[in-house]
Amino acid sequence: MQMPRHRSAYAVAAVLVLAAFATACGDGSDTATGSGAGRKPAIGIDLPRSDSDFWDSYGKYLRNHISSDGVNALPLSSYQYDAANLDADVQVFENLGAKAIVMAPQNTAISSTLKRLEAKKIPVISVDTRPDKGDVYMVVRADNRAYGIKACEFLGKHLGGTGKVAELQGALDSVNGRDRSEAFAACMKTKFPKIQIFELATEWKGDVASAKLKKLLARNPDLNGIYMQAGGVFLEPTLTLLKQKGLLQPAGKAGHITIVSNDGDPQEFTAIRKGDIDATVSQPADLYAKYALYYAEAATAGKTFTPGATDHGSTIIKLANGLEDQLPAPLVTKANVDDKSLWGNDVG
Structure with missing residues (x-):
């Protein structure tokens, strides 16, 4: 069977890396x-x-x-x-x-x-x-189960136990996606049963998350919460979509959608300071x-x-x-987003 073109190119590249590295090493003892x-x-x-x-x-x-x-x-x-x-x-x-x-x-x-x-x-x-x-x-x-629980408890508290929440899930063939999703669902069912959860599987892809969220918002314009299981790939497309639809209101203003993320990277910290999102779990x-x-x-x-x-x-x-x-992996909100011990405030 013929090897797919992208796999063949990758295999060739791997061989070239091996050959180049072996040449660089030479035949010396070190x-x-x-x-x-x-x-x-x-x-x-x-x-x-x-x-x-x-x-x-x-x-x-x-x-x-x-x-x-x-x-x-x-x-x-x-x-x-x-x-x-x-x-x-x-x-x-x-x-x-x-x-x-x-x-x-x-x-x-x-x-x-x-x-x-x-x-x-x-x-x-x-x-x-x-x-x-x-x-x-x-x-x-x-x-990672704690990620889902922390997101659940934060959203449940800030929404007063009622509302509609979109959950941008990671890939469910990944233990992280499963752990976060299962823990979030169990927590919501037990502690905040009046909150309606919309589970959107994304395979950790930002474009998939944005497309599914767009369709969900068309059917549920009263959505008032979002849980992003990976801010590193979901943050930008999610905020861009909300801005396009006039739904990106700062925290504390009427119409604000409460958003909790996972990762804790600098972009999420900036979004917390601006009030675009409310919290993240710092991975x-x-x-x-x-x-x-x-x-x-x-x-x-x-x-x-x-x-x-x-x-x-x-x-x-x-x-x-x-x-x-x-x-x-601590929860980060506006109260502690400037903590210098958080890696998102001191990348590399």
Whole structure:
């Protein structure tokens, strides 16, 4: 069967990266794969996408830590939310001698890739998402069910327990999309049963979110709440649509639509200050980068961890296929949006 054109181009690009990097390494003893004296073991790092402010910020933090901490990182790649690309990137890392791999699989069904890495004894650190199957050394993420609960409680309180809310869901084949959606729905059903929820599946795509929200507003012009599960991709198209329809009223003014987001990037903070949105849950891009590299280096050194409280304000929990370090993710409103400790106020 003929390989699709975009996959063929991607495979060629991966081979070229491998060849170029191997040439740059030469045949000296101090290679980038960490086999030479004085070099740390090599770490492969794959970014999920380049069309999100959140993931762009995560990439900046990674590069800063790689530089400041002397991490022996192979050239970073990005699989652009395509599972086939992710597997191709991982194979390149394997061929370059990676001793650990950091990835952020947005579609969490990557068991075949993880099984291959397990067989080769290459530990995996999964950032932001928890693969459904396949062993991982450590998952670095926050409690995503708490995201949905915090959004529910904020909206329920500010809407007085009644109204209509659009929920811009992430991909439901992702553990994050499922966790946020299930927790939000359960909280609303229990605590605010008079609020009508419109679940809009988006596959984490801003254009899909905007198109579905536009149709919903045409049928429900009295919509008074929105929960965006990913501000990094939903914020701009949502605010643009509301502005076009004359519905972007500042907080405190009649007709304002109460909006809660997830991510906590600088653009969301600006929107909170302006009154365009009301709150966001700060998903810690800075800590994701820091501890992804921390655990990757720990894995190459043969270190092990156990469930329980950590020394960095988080909790490690036991999974069926590994461990997960659940990092803190605070709710941000106008009251604390200028807090300098929030990564959205100090990106990279």
